[in-house]
Amino acid sequence: MIRKAILIVSILLFIGTISISLYGYNKSVDFHDSWDGNYNVRCFYSDWHFEYVAHYWTGGNWPFIFDKPSWYWEKRPTVCPGVWDVELRFPVWASLTVFACYPFIAIVRGPLRRHRRRKRNECIHCGYSLTGLPKPRCPECGTET
Numbered sequence: 671m672i673r674k675a676i677l678i679v680s681i682l683l684f685i686g687t688i689s690i691s692l693y694g695y696n697k698s699v700d701f702h703d704s705w706d707g708n709y710n711v712r713c714f715y716s717d718w719h720f721e722y723v724a725h726y727w728t729g730g731n732w733p734f735i736f737d738k739p740s741w742y743w744e745k746r747p748t749v750c751p752g753v754w755d756v757e758l759r760f761p762v763w764a765s766l767t768v769f770a771c772y773p774f775i776a777i778v779r780g781p782l783r784r785h786r787r788r789k790r791n792e793c794i795h796c797g798y799s800l801t802g803l804p805k806p807r808c809p810e811c812g813t814e815t
């Protein structure tokens with residue numbers, strides 16, 4: 671049950687990420703953009719990267735992270751005590767890889783298990799050892815081998 675939920679969520683996130691990437695081709699997509707007068711939080715997609723920016727506005731230039739490297743993480747104190755400026759940037763393929771992990775394992779697990787059981791002369795259905803049995807049939811679950 672929990673495995674199925676993780677699988678479905680992973681697939682949805684994977685499809686969602688691809689959709690955002692294609693939709694945001696040549697333009698940026700905002701997921702969240704809030705501004706309360708002096709503090710701004712923005713999550714967006716741009717140029718095959720996901721970016722998160724939280725900035726305390728000091729009246730200077732807007733230190734956007736478009737020109738930063740693919741992988742970027744910085745946290746620094748602001749003029750306001752207890753408030754931090756945070757910038758985070760990572761490429762799309764990184765999140766696609768993370769979301770693809772579980773579905774990939776789920777797809778590969780079945781064939782791998784059958785292969786291993788066949789090699790060990792076990793029932794491919796239930797894993798019961800068939801060593802020394804005269805009939806090619808599993809006495810545990812009845813599967814013909």
Ligand SMILES: [Zn+2]
Nearest residue numbers: 793796808811
């Ligand atoms: Zn069996």
